[in-house]
Amino acid sequence: MKKNILLVGANSDVAQAIAKLRAENGHALWLTGRSLEALQPIVADLKLRYEVEVSAFVYDAETSNPEALILALPGLPDEVHLAMGYLGNPICIEDAAETTRIMTVNFTAAVLLMNALVRSLIQEKRNAVLVGISSVAGDRGRKSNFLYGAAKAGFSTYLDGLRNFGYAHGIHVVTVKPGFIRSKMTAGLPLPGPLTATPQQVAKAIVKAVRKRKGRVYVLPIWELIMLIVRNIPDFVFKKMNL
Amino acid sequence: MGRCYGDSALSAHIVDARSLNHFLDFDSSSGLLTVESGVTFDEILQVFVPRGWFLPVTPGTRFVTAGGALASDVHGKNHHVDGSFSDHVLWFDLFTASGQKLRCSRTENADLFHLSLGGMGLTGIVLALAFYMKPIETAYIRQHTVRCENLDETMAGLESYGNWTNSVAWLDCMAGGKAFGRSILMLGESAKLQELSPKQALNPLKIHSTKGIPFPIDMPSFTLNRFTVQAFNRVYFNKHPKGSQDSVVHYEPFYYPLDKVLGWNRIYGKRGFTQYQLVVPHQDARKGLQEVLELLAKRRMSSFLTVLKIFGEQPENYLRFPKAGFTLTLDFGIADSLWPFLNELDQVVEQYGGRLYLTKDVRMSADFLRRTYPMAQEFIDKLKEMDPVGTFRSLQSERLSIHA
The missing domain is CATH 3.30.70.2520 (Alpha-Beta Plaits)
Known part of the structure; x- marks a missing residue:
């Protein structure tokens, strides 16, 4: 069955990889991004490679209204991938604008958009799968990126609750915690090879999780173990560590 | 792809163009294909062979990018009939040392166009290019x-x-x-x-x-x-x-x-x-x-x-x-x-x-190089004019004293 798939933050490398996998199966794709111009090569590429329906919509986490986006869509999606994210300056405690931006893109806007989608889906009595790309950074706050981590922690918690809430309405929610990804967001950062996934690997894990109706997924299994250890380090030790 | 056999693609700093991997346009009446420069010949074949189109020229490996094929002016077994890859390129967009994005073709920025064909990437970064595919009846x-x-x-x-x-x-x-x-x-x-x-x-x-x-x-x-x-x-x-x-x-x-x-x-x-x-x-x-x-x-x-x-x-x-x-x-x-x-x-x-x-x-x-390529010195002089500090260089271009 052909599905309508909404990808929010479609300019991201992970979203593009998901789009390719879904287009391979002939599904229609609705892409959103901050600028139509930036989405244009992605739309052209998907249309040319897979000969599927692809359309693009402007949505800016900081300025757009989620209701307006839903109204602009041709209908309600069967599957949503929320891939927008903003790493930001890791330690910006003196910069209120940057802090707000990190919170808005990774948490507030993401939650408002998911809420709006779920409201419409329930109203129309539609089943759907909603995928939220969160982060292992939310599993425990570390000094190197705790603002991003806090926003992602909030998002993960929200997704857990939404999964529980959506169950009765035929809405399945997937929380993805990819660990390091080699992508635009991390370009130029030194990443440890064995712990770093490619956007293609992340996309594959996500599509598999959607198919198997998994709730939470770490892309590389090693991250589940790492975060288990990180979460269990006693705080009197953890606070002195350089992580 | 970094597949050059020598040091043409090696340097202390490397721009990896593989994220420029989008197909941009295809005109099925003329066969003109527009792609970003990091799209590989392998991908082009996967998408276009089933639709009855083939590369106009291909080297002995599919693991090359379209931008690389232009910069290396690759040739194939059909050179005596079809020329080399550059001969099928209509235009390309080049990101130059001065930070401009320039459309280059035989009529627009023509000299930069010709300098870049087989120019080993020294004139700038090819962002996108358009070239003619060849119709085939079978694979x-x-x-x-x-x-x-x-x-x-x-x-x-x-x-x-x-x-x-x-x-x-x-x-x-x-x-x-x-x-x-x-x-x-x-x-x-x-x-x-x-x-x-x-x-x-x-x-x-x-x-x-x-x-x-x-x-x-x-x-x-x-x-x-x-x-x-x-x-x-x-x-x-x-x-x-x-x-x-x-x-x-x-x-x-x-x-x-x-x-x-x-x-x-x-x-x-x-x-x-x-x-x-x-x-x-x-x-x-x-x-x-x-x-x-x-x-x-x-x-x-x-x-x-x-x-x-x-x-x-x-x-x-x-x-x-x-x-x-x-x-x-x-x-x-x-x-x-x-x-x-x-x-x-x-x-x-x-x-x-x-x-x-x-x-x-x-x-x-x-x-x-200078003795066997009659236009090498002219290439070097023109490159120096455009990019006096040698922004785009490789171990090879340094070895060949192209920026000296």
Whole structure:
């Protein structure tokens, strides 16, 4: 069955990889991004490679209204991938604008958009799968990126609750915690090879999780173990560590 | 992809264009395909072969990017008919050292256009390009194989079969005496639907297999020595019966026999290998090639894979390699004795008015480049004018004192 798939933050490398996998199966794709111009090569590429329906919509986490986006869509999606994210300056405690931006893109806007989608889906009595790309950074706050981590922690918690809430309405929610990804967001950062996934690997894990109706997924299994250890380090030790 | 055999794609800082991997446009009436520069030939084939289109020109591997193909001005088995890749490019967008994005074509920024064809990426970063694809009826090649018993037959064969779109001779460089320069000449023409076997006709536009077999280990460096190479060449040559044969084969074994084995270069061991590709003009080509092959025998050097091809006419253009004549490609495992030997070969190549392909080169001298490429100095001067500090450079361009 052909599905309508909404990808929010479609300019991201992970979203593009998901789009390719879904287009391979002939599904229609609705892409959103901050600028139509930036989405244009992605739309052209998907249309040319897979000969599927692809359309693009402007949505800016900081300025757009989620209701307006839903109204602009041709209908309600069967599957949503929320891939927008903003790493930001890791330690910006003196910069209120940057802090707000990190919170808005990774948490507030993401939650408002998911809420709006779920409201419409329930109203129309539609089943759907909603995928939220969160982060292992939310599993425990570390000094190197705790603002991003806090926003992602909030998002993960929200997704857990939404999964529980959506169950009765035929809405399945997937929380993805990819660990390091080699992508635009991390370009130029030194990443440890064995712990770093490619956007293609992340996309594959996500599509598999959607198919198997998994709730939470770490892309590389090693991250589940790492975060288990990180979460269990006693705080009197953890606070002195350089992580 | 970083697949240049030499140091053309190496540098302290590298811009990886693989994220520029979007197909942008295709006009099915003219075959004009527009892609970002990091799209690979492999991907283009996967998408377009099933729709009845093929690359206008392809090197012996699909693992090259479209931008790389432009910067290396790659050629294929069809050069004598279709020219090299650049000849099929209508325009490209170049990100220059001054930070501008410039559309370059034969009419717009024409000089920059010509400087960049085969310009080894030194003029800037190609962002996107448009080139004409070739329509095909099937993904198969009608192949004609001719066994040539000596160098005269080989060269005459390449010339007399010039009406075939694809031609290449695999040469047994180890054979001496009467068999000196013997070869297997392979000719190919895109097959028509009615030429396919019933089984092939079930899926006439089948793409290549996307799974490769990884070469498992670095072989010890003595694996390829004079004797094993000689034995391999003899067996391969004799596998082909006297006279000629016809068959219909898929494009994969015809164009990309080595792509099947991922990391095939490991057969050369840890020290690796280099390729030496020369072209000599038609005039005295016979004598020149003979001298090259004789020098090989005299110095007891062996080339595992030796390929001879004919180049068609091509106007002299800055650093573009092809010119009318014969092009010989030799593969050598790295050894200390190799470098002085290649310097000797250079003398022969220069004496016969030839030159070497920069994409394969790892060791030619700055002077040799200037002596054998008549427009090299002009390229260097113009590049300096555009980019006085040498923003875009490679280990190769530094070795060749292009920015000095």
